[in-house]
Amino acid sequence: MPDKLILLVVWIVLLLLLGAGIEASRLGLGSWQAAVVLLLAAISAGLIAWFDMHLKYSSGILRLFAAGVLIFLLIMFGLGLPDWLTR
Amino acid sequence: MNQALPAVREQFHTPGQQLAADRLGMWLFLASEAMLFGAIFLALTVYHLLHPDAMQAATRRLDLTMGGINTAILLTSSTTMALAVKLASQGRRWPTLVALLATVLLGLAFEAIKVHSWFDEARQGLLPGYGPPFPLPQPAAQLYFHLYLVSTGVHALHLAVGIVLLGGVALGLMSRLLKVPERAVNVELVGLYWQFVDIVWIFLFPTLYLVSR
Numbered sequence: 001m002p003d004k005l006i007l008l009v010v011w012i013v014l015l016l017l018l019g020a021g022i023e024a025s026r027l028g029l030g031s032w033q034a035a036v037v038l039l040l041a042a043i044s045a046g047l048i049a050w051f052d053m054h055l056k057y058s059s060g061i062l063r064l065f066a067a068g069v070l071i072f073l074l075i076m077f078g079l080g081l082p083d084w085l086t087r
Numbered sequence: 088m089n090q091a092l093p094a095v096r097e098q099f100h101t102p103g104q105q106l107a108a109d110r111l112g113m114w115l116f117l118a119s120e121a122m123l124f125g126a127i128f129l130a131l132t133v134y135h136l137l138h139p140d141a142m143q144a145a146t147r148r149l150d151l152t153m154g155g156i157n158t159a160i161l162l163t164s165s166t167t168m169a170l171a172v173k174l175a176s177q178g179r180r181w182p183t184l185v186a187l188l189a190t191v192l193l194g195l196a197f198e199a200i201k202v203h204s205w206f207d208e209a210r211q212g213l214l215p216g217y218g219p220p221f222p223l224p225q226p227a228a229q230l231y232f233h234l235y236l237v238s239t240g241v242h243a244l245h246l247a248v249g250i251v252l253l254g255g256v257a258l259g260l261m262s263r264l265l266k267v268p269e270r271a272v273n274v275e276l277v278g279l280y281w282q283f284v285d286i287v288w289i290f291l292f293p294t295l296y297l298v299s300r
Contacts, residue, residue: 003173004170004173007166007169007170007173008166010166011162011163011165011166014162014165014166015159015162015163018155018158018159018162021292021293021297022151022155022297024297025293025296025297025298025300026300033297033298033300034135034298034299037293037297037298038290038293038294038298040293041289041290041292041293044162044289045286045289045290048165048282048285048286048289049282049286051169052165052166052168052169052278052282053169053278053279053282053283054172054275058110059107061107061111062107062110062111062114065111065114065115065118066114068114068118069114069117069118069121072118072121072122072125073121073122073125076122076125076126076129077125077129077132080129080133081129081132081133084132084133084136084137085136
């Protein structure tokens with residue numbers, strides 16, 4: 001698939017995911033609501049990082065740096081949240 | 088195409104090495120930015136866990152339609168930005184310029200809607216420091232709106248910086264001071280920053296507007 005067509009398809013998928021997230025927030029999913037809308041957001045962010053930010057075409061070291069963003073955040077949330085989640 | 092290689096600065100051996108260093112530097116900067124926004128997200132998450140009822144009452148005061156439209160605008164700008172990077176790498180100066188200007192316009196539209204929302208919320212007394220007294224009975228709802236203002240404010244500031252950077256790149260292209268494809272990396276690096284700021288909003292929108300609705 002040509003690159004520009006990929007960008008177009010990704011854009012349409014992003015808009016569909018946005019619509020799905022808004023709809024999901026109206027369904028009354030209870031305690032699942034947060035998980036569902038954040039999962040949809042994570043998929044959107046992943047699509048942008050992979051296609052629009054060119055990780056698809058990038059070297060291993062660059063992908064490692066990008067993964068570093070997630071690892072830093074994982075440490076911050078991993079150390080920050082257990083106290084609140086387990087009370 | 089007979090293209091000159093980009094000038095290699097003295098600390099690098101090859102253009103490829105310089106390009107790799109440019110990209111790595113930008114990603115490292117984005118990682119540090121993720122820490123800034125990560126702390127805000129962590130605070131919001133703790134508020135949601137501690138005060139679910141107040142967070143729900145506060146969330147329902149936000150205009151979901153405006154938030155949704157703004158998210159769609161930013162998602163579209165991600166696509167026009169990625170298109171600009173692609174076109175710049177192909178050395179297509181005018182199409183690159185058009186895609187960049189479309190991105191700038193979408194960014195400005197986002198900022199205009201955001202400022203409009205803030206005024207709207209301030210008139211209801213929801214934001215700190217301006218307008219009538221806070222309308223909700225739950226004290227924790229005020230915490231939510233303080234963080235709402237801080238998080239959307241810091242994000243809007245980042246987007247404004249992105250708009251200025253894109254404007255600079257566009258001016259460079261127009262004046263031919265910035266040549267593509269030789270210096271397409273300039274478009275690419277600003278593009279990475281722009282996409283990152285979009286991703287921040289992709290998480291801010293559900294966290295602020297959807298999680299507790």
